Amino acid sequence: xxxxxxxxxxxxxxxxxxxxxxxxxxxxxxxxxxxxxxxxxxxxxxxxxxxxxxxxxxxxxxxxxxxxxxxxxxxxxxxxxxxxxxxxxxxxxxxxxxxxxxxxxxxxxxxxxxxxxxxxxxxxxxxxxxxxxxxxxxxxxxxxxxxxxxxxxxxxxxxxxxxxxxxxxxxxxxxxxxxxxxxxxxxxxxxxxxxxxxxxxxxxxxxxxxxxxxxxxxxxxxxxxxxxxxxxxxxxxxxxxxxxxxxxxxxxxxxxxxxxxxxxxxxxxxxxxxxxxxxxxxxxxxxxxxxxxxxxxxxxxxxxxxxxxxxxxxxxxxxxxxxxxxxxxxxxxxxxxxx
Amino acid sequence: xxxxxxxxxxxxxxxxxxxxxxxxxxxxxxxxxxxxxxxxxxxxxxxxxxxxxxxxxxxxxxxxxxxxxxxxxxxxxxxxxxxxxxxxxxxxxxxxxxxxxxxxxxxxxxxxxxxxxxxxxxxxxxxxxxxxxxxxxxxxxxxxxxxxxxxxxxxxxxxxxxxxxxxxxxxxxxxxxxxxxxxxxxxxxxxxxxxxxxxxxxxxxxxxxxxxxxxxxxxxxxxxxxxxxxxxxxxxxxxxxxxxxxxxxxxxxxxxxxxxxxxxxxxxxxxxxxxxxxxxxxxxxxxxxxxxxxxxxxxxxxxxxxxxxxxxxxxxxxxxxxxxxxxxxxxxxxxxxxx
DNA sequence: CCTTGAGAGCGAAACGTTTTGCTCTGGATC
DNA sequence: GATCCAGAGCAAAACGTTTCGCTCTCAAGG
Numbered sequence: 042x043x044x045x046x047x048x049x050x051x052x053x054x055x056x057x058x059x060x061x062x063x064x065x066x067x068x069x070x071x072x073x074x075x076x077x078x079x080x081x082x083x084x085x086x087x088x089x090x091x092x093x094x095x096x097x098x099x100x101x102x103x104x105x106x107x108x109x110x111x112x113x114x115x116x117x118x119x120x121x122x123x124x125x126x127x128x129x130x131x132x133x134x135x136x137x138x139x140x141x142x143x144x145x146x147x148x149x150x151x152x153x154x155x156x157x158x159x160x161x162x163x164x165x166x167x168x169x170x171x172x173x174x175x176x177x178x179x180x181x182x183x184x185x186x187x188x189x190x191x192x193x194x195x196x197x198x199x200x201x202x203x204x205x206x207x208x209x210x211x212x213x214x215x216x217x218x219x220x221x222x223x224x225x226x227x228x229x230x231x232x233x234x235x236x237x238x239x240x241x242x243x244x245x246x247x248x249x250x251x252x253x254x255x256x257x258x259x260x261x262x263x264x265x266x267x268x269x270x271x272x273x274x275x276x277x278x279x280x281x282x283x284x285x286x287x288x289x290x291x292x293x294x295x296x297x298x299x300x301x302x303x304x305x306x307x308x309x310x311x312x313x314x315x316x317x318x319x320x321x322x323x324x325x326x327x328x329x330x331x332x333x334x335x336x337x338x339x340x341x342x343x344x345x346x347x348x349x350x351x352x353x354x355x356x357x358x359x360x361x362x363x364x365x366x367x368x369x370x371x372x373x374x375x376x377x378x379x380x
Numbered sequence: 381x382x383x384x385x386x387x388x389x390x391x392x393x394x395x396x397x398x399x400x401x402x403x404x405x406x407x408x409x410x411x412x413x414x415x416x417x418x419x420x421x422x423x424x425x426x427x428x429x430x431x432x433x434x435x436x437x438x439x440x441x442x443x444x445x446x447x448x449x450x451x452x453x454x455x456x457x458x459x460x461x462x463x464x465x466x467x468x469x470x471x472x473x474x475x476x477x478x479x480x481x482x483x484x485x486x487x488x489x490x491x492x493x494x495x496x497x498x499x500x501x502x503x504x505x506x507x508x509x510x511x512x513x514x515x516x517x518x519x520x521x522x523x524x525x526x527x528x529x530x531x532x533x534x535x536x537x538x539x540x541x542x543x544x545x546x547x548x549x550x551x552x553x554x555x556x557x558x559x560x561x562x563x564x565x566x567x568x569x570x571x572x573x574x575x576x577x578x579x580x581x582x583x584x585x586x587x588x589x590x591x592x593x594x595x596x597x598x599x600x601x602x603x604x605x606x607x608x609x610x611x612x613x614x615x616x617x618x619x620x621x622x623x624x625x626x627x628x629x630x631x632x633x634x635x636x637x638x639x640x641x642x643x644x645x646x647x648x649x650x651x652x653x654x655x656x657x658x659x660x661x662x663x664x665x666x667x668x669x670x671x672x673x674x675x676x677x678x679x680x681x682x683x684x685x686x687x688x689x690x691x692x693x694x695x696x697x698x699x700x701x702x703x704x705x706x707x708x709x710x711x712x713x714x715x716x717x718x719x
Numbered sequence: 720c721c722t723t724g725a726g727a728g729c730g731a732a733a734c735g736t737t738t739t740g741c742t743c744t745g746g747a748t749c
Numbered sequence: 750g751a752t753c754c755a756g757a758g759c760a761a762a763a764c765g766t767t768t769c770g771c772t773c774t775c776a777a778g779g
Contacts, residue, residue: 043517045734045735045736046735046736047735055758055759056758056759056760057735057736057737057759057760058737058738058739058758058759058760058761059757059758059759061736061737061738062737062757062758064736065737067757068755068756068757069757069758070756070757070758073757073758085513085516087492087493088493088735088736089434089495089734089735089736090430090493090494090495090736091430091431091433091434091439091495091734091735091736092430092434092734092735092736092737092764093735093736093737094430094736094764095428095430095431095434095734095735095736095737095763095764095765095766096735096736096737096738096763096764097736097737097738097764098764100430102473102494110455110458110459110462111452111455111456111459113450116449116450116455117450119449119474120449120450120476120478123449123474123475123476124476124478127475127486127487127490132473132475132490132491132494133473133474134441134471134472134473134474135458135462135472135473135474136462136466136471137459137462137463139459139463147466148466151466151471152471153426154426154427154429155429155441155471156428156429156430174424178382262656263656263660264656264659264660267660293660296660296661299638300661300662317601317602317603320603321602321603321606321632321635322635322639323639384764384765384766385765385766386765394728394729395728395729395730396729396730396765396766396767397728397729397730397731397767397768397769398727398728398729400766400767400768401727401728401767403766404767406727407725407726407727408727408728409726409727409728412727412728427765427766428764428765428766429766430764430765430766431734431764431765431766431767432765432766432767433734433766434733434734434735434736434764434765434766434767435733435734435765435766435767435768436734436766436767436768437734
């Protein structure tokens, strides 16, 4: 049988109220404190979260809904958040919506039923169904990586346009005139933003917008990056440089490049995310690196502050900045250009 | 305010006991059934899991502890399991132990405190601390990918020795005599098993054990695979073929090979896991493919049957089998050998 | 006609906490 | 010496379910 306050009362002679106070950080005499600690240890006592939650209406559990679990970027963030939340005594129930808005709504419903104290979402699209129920119940919602258009949710995002612009600037600064973007469809916030940033940066540097076939959308996957890069290479006028809009594109594009014979000219390339890549691939690639650790930290911080502190107030958006980690010159320089 | 049974009672005139029966699939008259459904819909009723759990001592929540969240193999399995569990009405609290046995024990303690009905673990090492508390409370434990030496836990694993043997056989059958293994340290069950399988298969085919420097342990990461492959290539007598013991090694090794100039002889290679790779890389690599979907399904099945069915009885171990997906001949053939 | 048993429903007692008042004590303040 | 206040503790009432033991009804079996 599992121990309860009553067992502790039996061993210490204290009342349930005092014992409860102890376990919730209230003022308890030192002698009694020791008594309770001793009894709890002897009994192997662990607080019953059901009873606690029933009374206090707090579960100390958060819901996390991901558009895609099988993505390094997402898992890195989840892993970082999970660590911080667990330190604060919170657990995370994780649901994978597999890119389906329907599964996403279902997951949110499920999590609300599980009485989560807060919701962290990497949304599938711009609108998220099922958030009304969360707001009704006063459950704070934080979106990560992509903002939510409907409902008022806090958000942690990066400055996607500036991110891509930093990559483009490096390339135009090296003399490239024909730059392509490997990215997904505009239905995804990040892809849309990065494409906008790309077009603006190219126009600012060269005075004209990039050709349409250089900013076409591919499937967001390693395979999509691979196919996209091959498509670019087979153009009549292939680009001299390619910017990849996320990790999957970067990996797929790199694989496609690696199959290239020495006969074809190798385009310059700037990748996205995952600094590990730079540690491995030689020559070292240039990467737009997102501050994943900070994204995770800020998201965890934000959701905790909404739960424990001010629940009301304007929705806040935290915008973080990417970093351009420049790799070996050979990977981005225009062949034959002056330094 | 959130609705309760009392509100439903008010609207239907039925007793709490009958309403409870309805929500737990008991026998309720059709007319009353309709009444309750109507009231529940009007009230936006959702069962309070705290009250239910407090009384019934079941949380309908599982704990999942991963040695590493940031690994495609693990996330694929978790994602598959999570889907199946959610269908059955169960949620999963996921904890990442980041390869630390200490964090693992902490996570298990945490999850038991959350009153999980079952525990699924991809363990860090051979022994897992903190399982006693789970057994005491009658919480079933399932280990995935690697068995647990202490405590009696069910397990879902693959036949690692046969998996590697199938790769070695393909290579020796193609005439290779000097084959290397890229794998992690023997402290990890899977790595140990794969190394054992490797040595046995090489000995069976060639009559002698592989040289020590061909089966050395590297760090289990993309970087480890990259470094290991470079190390092998720089040997005085480099192997003519390399078997990679998991996905990270495969990816790292492939990247190292891709940097190879045309001057050096390119060794044959057999990779592990992640069929996506085969769809992308050209020439198509040969891969030992683990049945991830089935692993996830069997693990979910197993834990649910332990929760809902027979809790007692011998610990069961499910052994699944890998599949060798043969790629382009050029990637594994011995140059100049007869077909 | 009596018994039996299944179907359907009910009231009340748990389940293990937190929380709300309340009392009591022993200084500090006036 | 009276008053106040903070610290520490207590009893009892929630919280929203499930479950135990009962009753009632109706049909089938003897």
